[in-house]
Amino acid sequence: MYKFLIVLMLTVTSLAVAETPEEKGFAIALETDNRDKGWQDSSAVMKMVLRNRHGQESVRQIRVVNLEMEGDGDKGLTVFDEPRDIKGTAFLSYSHALVADEQWIYLPALKRVKRISSSNKSGPFMGSEFAYEDISSFEIPKYNYLYLRDEVLDGIDCFVLELRPQYQYSGYTKSYVWVDKVEYRNQKVEYYDRKGSLLKVQRFTDYQLYLNQYWRAHTMTMDNKQNGKSTTLYWTNFKFKTGLTSADFKKNDLKRQR
Amino acid sequence: MPISRRMTLNVSVKTLCCLGLLFSTFSHVQAYELTGYVSGEFRYSLSNSLYSEPEQHASSVAFYPEFYSEWDRGRQSLIISPFFRVDTQDVERTHLDFRELQWLLVKDSWELRVGMSKVFWGVTESQHLVDVINQTDLVENNDTEDKLGQPMINLSLFQNWGTVDLFMMPYFRERTFVGKNGRFRSALVVEKDAAKYESGAGQRHLDIAVRWSHSIGEWDIGLSHFYGTNREPLLLLNESGTALIPFYETMKQTGLDVQYTFQSWLWKLETIRRDTKSDTFTAFTGGVEYTFYNILDSNLDVGVLAEYLFDDRNSESLASFENDALFATRFTWNDEQSSELLFGLIHDLSSNDAGWNVEASRRIGNRWKVSLEARFYNIKDEESVLYPLRNDDYIQLEFMRYF
Numbered sequence: 001m002y003k004f005l006i007v008l009m010l011t012v013t014s015l016a017v018a019e020t021p022e023e024k025g026f027a028i029a030l031e032t033d034n035r036d037k038g039w040q041d042s043s044a045v046m047k048m049v050l051r052n053r054h055g056q057e058s059v060r061q062i063r064v065v066n067l068e069m070e071g072d073g074d075k076g077l078t079v080f081d082e083p084r085d086i087k088g089t090a091f092l093s094y095s096h097a098l099v100a101d102e103q104w105i106y107l108p109a110l111k112r113v114k115r116i117s118s119s120n121k122s123g124p125f126m127g128s129e130f131a132y133e134d135i136s137s138f139e140i141p142k143y144n145y146l147y148l149r150d151e152v153l154d155g156i157d158c159f160v161l162e163l164r165p166q167y168q169y170s171g172y173t174k175s176y177v178w179v180d181k182v183e184y185r186n187q188k189v190e191y192y193d194r195k196g197s198l199l200k201v202q203r204f205t206d207y208q209l210y211l212n213q214y215w216r217a218h219t220m221t222m223d224n225k226q227n228g229k230s231t232t233l234y235w236t237n238f239k240f241k242t243g244l245t246s247a248d249f250k251k252n253d254l255k256r257q258r
Numbered sequence: 259m260p261i262s263r264r265m266t267l268n269v270s271v272k273t274l275c276c277l278g279l280l281f282s283t284f285s286h287v288q289a290y291e292l293t294g295y296v297s298g299e300f301r302y303s304l305s306n307s308l309y310s311e312p313e314q315h316a317s318s319v320a321f322y323p324e325f326y327s328e329w330d331r332g333r334q335s336l337i338i339s340p341f342f343r344v345d346t347q348d349v350e351r352t353h354l355d356f357r358e359l360q361w362l363l364v365k366d367s368w369e370l371r372v373g374m375s376k377v378f379w380g381v382t383e384s385q386h387l388v389d390v391i392n393q394t395d396l397v398e399n400n401d402t403e404d405k406l407g408q409p410m411i412n413l414s415l416f417q418n419w420g421t422v423d424l425f426m427m428p429y430f431r432e433r434t435f436v437g438k439n440g441r442f443r444s445a446l447v448v449e450k451d452a453a454k455y456e457s458g459a460g461q462r463h464l465d466i467a468v469r470w471s472h473s474i475g476e477w478d479i480g481l482s483h484f485y486g487t488n489r490e491p492l493l494l495l496n497e498s499g500t501a502l503i504p505f506y507e508t509m510k511q512t513g514l515d516v517q518y519t520f521q522s523w524l525w526k527l528e529t530i531r532r533d534t535k536s537d538t539f540t541a542f543t544g545g546v547e548y549t550f551y552n553i554l555d556s557n558l559d560v561g562v563l564a565e566y567l568f569d570d571r572n573s574e575s576l577a578s579f580e581n582d583a584l585f586a587t588r589f590t591w592n593d594e595q596s597s598e599l600l601f602g603l604i605h606d607l608s609s610n611d612a613g614w615n616v617e618a619s620r621r622i623g624n625r626w627k628v629s630l631e632a633r634f635y636n637i638k639d640e641e642s643v644l645y646p647l648r649n650d651d652y653i654q655l656e657f658m659r660y661f
Contacts, residue, residue, distance in 0.1 A: 083660070119549075120549070252414065252421050
């Protein structure tokens with residue numbers, strides 16, 4: 001009860017003080033980030049469906065494991081199951097907010113682990129409409145924030161923010177993000193290319209709650225407004241706090257991923 | 259049946275039995291899967307062979323399945339991965355090998371591999387000086403990228419200061435060589451089954467190797483030492499002077515490989531010191547790779563590579579790359595079909611000889627892949643080890659069906 005009162009008072013106080021749009025945007029981003037802290041590690045299975053302008057589809061099967069790092073970007077391990085010619089290919093990433101990520105790829109035909117450049121932020125992930133920067137871990141210092149307005153999106157009350165990337169090699173000048181007011185979940189993102197034109201629209205649907213705290217969208221669709229292609233990610237088998245440690249994210253671990 | 263082939267199969271069968279026994283003791287098999295590919299390959303040689311009269315057209319099929327099973331919550335696993343090729347032109351190219359036949363045990367700070375296995379060391383693209391664990395399967399491709407499975411016990415230890423790999427290799431695999439009806443041969447054919455060894459233990463010499471590897475910020479470093487049978491044989495004339503005989507010396511080799519990754523730059527260096535009875539020499543490969551990402555706002559990436567190759571061994575007839583440079587361009591379209599194209603030129607700076615290499619590949623649907631490979635040689639130096647290849651230009655198309 002006391003806790004509730006304190007929260008209420010804080011909320012009232014924060015409303016009373018006149019916030020600039022920058023401060024409000026930053027506060028919303030911080031709240032979004034804070035609500036998603038403490039999951040430790042997670043794993044999930046992703047089915048990626050690529051659709052071209054003629055509606056033809058191709059499918060990728062991917063497994064993703066992540067490790068939450070305190071005060072740094074997450075570590076991630078991505079393993080490809082399909083298409084079959086790249087089965088067993090694995091990708092390891094140590095992400096950082098502003099300095100370059102560290103990345104390695106394992107090529108199973110050659111049994112070779114290769115350190116690769118992480119400058120390729122804006123390139124497509126697996127030939128899809130998702131760029132590497134769209135699926136990398138969210139860190140507060142990566143962007144400047146601006147609160148634009150409140151808006152109802154498909155019946156959901158949202159804040160609309162403008163994000164401007166502060167890291168090198170982004171393919172975007174800015175993005176608009178719709179965050180719902182109740183749970184602080186991304187509902188929609190519009191990406192603007194280097195010339196400032198609308199490039200892609202991403203929607204997040206089928207949210208489910210895990211461990212009573214962590215919301216995960218089970219469907220993410222990216223529509224490219226310039227080339228007419230789209231990609232949908234279907235997520236399943238989310239698991240959290242499975243006891244993984246940094247030892248499970250070594251360069252050496254790439255070789256025995258299945 | 260040639261002696262060495264029978265021996266190879268014997269060893270494989272023995273290893274297989276041991277692994278089978280081990281495997282059957284763990285009755286709680288959690289999961290298994292069978293994957294792999296079948297491929298058809300068509301090669302057209304631009305000229306007639308200098309030494310034999312094979313057709314300019316050659317075709318072959320290969321089968322490369324992989325059986326994988328894990329149990330004990332994924333802490334133990336078994337891989338059985340035979341490779342089989344049937345070739346219409348060269349009987350030596352029709353061959354069977356166990357690329358992998360390996361039991362793996364994973365613990366928190368160490369891993370143990372027992373069986374036939376494949377290991378890759380190094381960072382450069384033009385050649386792989388430090389990579390000496392596996393024997394080259396030269397009949398597969400004369401670019402030396404294909405390797406035979408190596409019987410080994412490999413213990414990997416993980417520490418904060420890096421990974422230490424220890425290898426014990428109880429049995430030596432002989433290099434494969436093209437036969438008299440194959441392309442990429444010299445005037446004399448290599449009689450691989452007549453191989454001789456410096457060591458009295460022959461193929462049963464116990465080879466050992468150790469490697470430390472670590473990543474520190476932008477640096478990836480590997481330091482290795484190998485003591486055992488040199489995978490690269492000397493080729494000696496037989497008594498009647500009608501064929502070449504592989505002579506395998508014992509060697510000590512220390513190798514260092516380093517990569518520095520900065521923005522879109524990859525700086526690479528490999529260097530070795532090899533000590534054998536016939537020679538002691540230093541060799542290195544060093545260079546740089548730079549990638550232009552998303553050319554003109556498209557999804558195309560273009561990488562450019564340059565490497566310098568140096569080798570100071572005495573006999574020029576053994577070193578292919580004693581003072582050479584590689585220039586290459588890699589196009590990656592990042593499309594749905596993973597289309598790729600590589601152009602490479604290796605240029606001998608002393609003799610002006612050159613070799614061109616083109617490799618391209620593309621997926622078709624979800625299960626098929628097509629790849630194109632072409633090599634063109636411009637070799638005038640009669641002293642060069644590559645001189646016999648001067649008429650072996652070819653274009654090759656391969657279709658692979660994955661399952």
